[in-house]
Amino acid sequence: MGKPEFLQNTAMIIQMKSLDSLVEGRPIDNPVVKPLLEAVLGRRTQRLPIWIMRQAGRYLPEYRETRTRAGNFLELCYTPELATEVTLQPLRRFDLDAAILFSDILVVPDALGQAVRFETGEGPMLAPLDQSGIDALEPARAEAHLAPVIETVRRIRAVIRPETTLIGFCGSPWTVATYMIGGRGSSDQAAARLFSLRHPAAFQRLIDVLVETSIGYLVRQLDAGADVVQLFESWALNLDELAFRQWVIAPNRRIVAGIRAMRPNAPIIGFPRGAAGMLPVYAAETGVNVLGLDYGVPLAIDDVLPEGLGVQGNLDPLRLVAGGGQMLDRARDIVAGFSGRPHIFNLGHGIVPDTPIAHLEALIAHLRGL
Numbered sequence: 001m002g003k004p005e006f007l008q009n010t011a012m013i014i015q016m017k018s019l020d021s022l023v024e025g026r027p028i029d030n031p032v033v034k035p036l037l038e039a040v041l042g043r044r045t046q047r048l049p050i051w052i053m054r055q056a057g058r059y060l061p062e063y064r065e066t067r068t069r070a071g072n073f074l075e076l077c078y079t080p081e082l083a084t085e086v087t088l089q090p091l092r093r094f095d096l097d098a099a100i101l102f103s104d105i106l107v108v109p110d111a112l113g114q115a116v117r118f119e120t121g122e123g124p125m126l127a128p129l130d131q132s133g134i135d136a137l138e139p140a141r142a143e144a145h146l147a148p149v150i151e152t153v154r155r156i157r158a159v160i161r162p163e164t165t166l167i168g169f170c171g172s173p174w175t176v177a178t179y180m181i182g183g184r185g186s187s188d189q190a191a192a193r194l195f196s197l198r199h200p201a202a203f204q205r206l207i208d209v210l211v212e213t214s215i216g217y218l219v220r221q222l223d224a225g226a227d228v229v230q231l232f233e234s235w236a237l238n239l240d241e242l243a244f245r246q247w248v249i250a251p252n253r254r255i256v257a258g259i260r261a262m263r264p265n266a267p268i269i270g271f272p273r274g275a276a277g278m279l280p281v282y283a284a285e286t287g288v289n290v291l292g293l294d295y296g297v298p299l300a301i302d303d304v305l306p307e308g309l310g311v312q313g314n315l316d317p318l319r320l321v322a323g324g325g326q327m328l329d330r331a332r333d334i335v336a337g338f339s340g341r342p343h344i345f346n347l348g349h350g351i352v353p354d355t356p357i358a359h360l361e362a363l364i365a366h367l368r369g370l
């Protein structure tokens, strides 16, 4: 796919930028450009914006040290001083264009009154919800419960460089619901899929609570200083077309519309992992600015996505673990494959704990030299 004509002329882009500044009321002489935010807003930039999914985490010794100090994982998420510290750790080491709020998608069920525990080596554990459990959730307590996370956003914004984009996030309703119904992660999400088929009305009530809670939570993140918010739909796989429309597209669309009803033009990234053939429909119907691509998505997706839609992602995290030429070659191909549209370099899923730090350094140096 060729570049849209208006993107081919740099002078034109600069002109459009200043017009934009006027329209949005930003001072026209403000020289600070956030390359990653620019890409989310649909503009190609000189600098390739880079961030790494789950960039703060166990592959970093300083993260493991802070995590030990916090005692447990949720304590880390709810302590603004420590959560800010781990957010900044990858930025000190690597030349990245974004900070991502350090938190977890499962703070939302915790805030709704369904306690979440993280056992080392076990992943998240919740007492599975039944129909009466859904009706016992307490949306009214979520805002106060999540206040420390919002305070973390404020603190991060205050200390990062102005060129660095701050990404806030939440889990998308279906993905969060798979944990709430199943009580833990699973490879096929069978518990939530069966529950949604047997008790569609109760399941819809759960999705409704998550949609409303997520809208308020993300608007507060934007107001506290997040430049962009990302919807993590990590379990968009294993759904048939009907279920995908009902439980992935509709709730994500409602969240995007709900946020924009309060904060028009809010920049939003959607990451429907495993959406495969439903990706173009997801992009068209949810209204996200940027589509996150998992590593199963072929580069030829470029031919079928709407012109000008931004993309992010795609490198298999295990290529980063193995390192070397295969990683660098694939990274180069991804950059070339999406050169006709706004593109944010990222992995196709989260970085894994046994990733060598030197491999990430080599990847970023390679990307900066392209």
Ligand code: CP3
Pocket: 053, 054, 055, 056, 057, 058, 067, 073, 100, 101, 102, 103, 104, 105, 106, 118, 120, 122, 123, 124, 169, 185, 232, 234, 349, 350
């Ligand atoms: O830099 C960052 O991106 C960190 C912030 C972040 C975390 N989780 C921290 C975390 C983000 C954006 C997430 C999102 C998240 N959490 C998702 C969506 C992204 C994806 O990977 O698909 C999901 C599905 C979760 C739920 C979750 N949290 C699981 C399944 C687990 C256990 C498995 C694992 O990855 O460890 C967690 C724990 C978790 N969340 C850790 C971190 C750093 C590890 C906890 C620890 O320190 O022991």
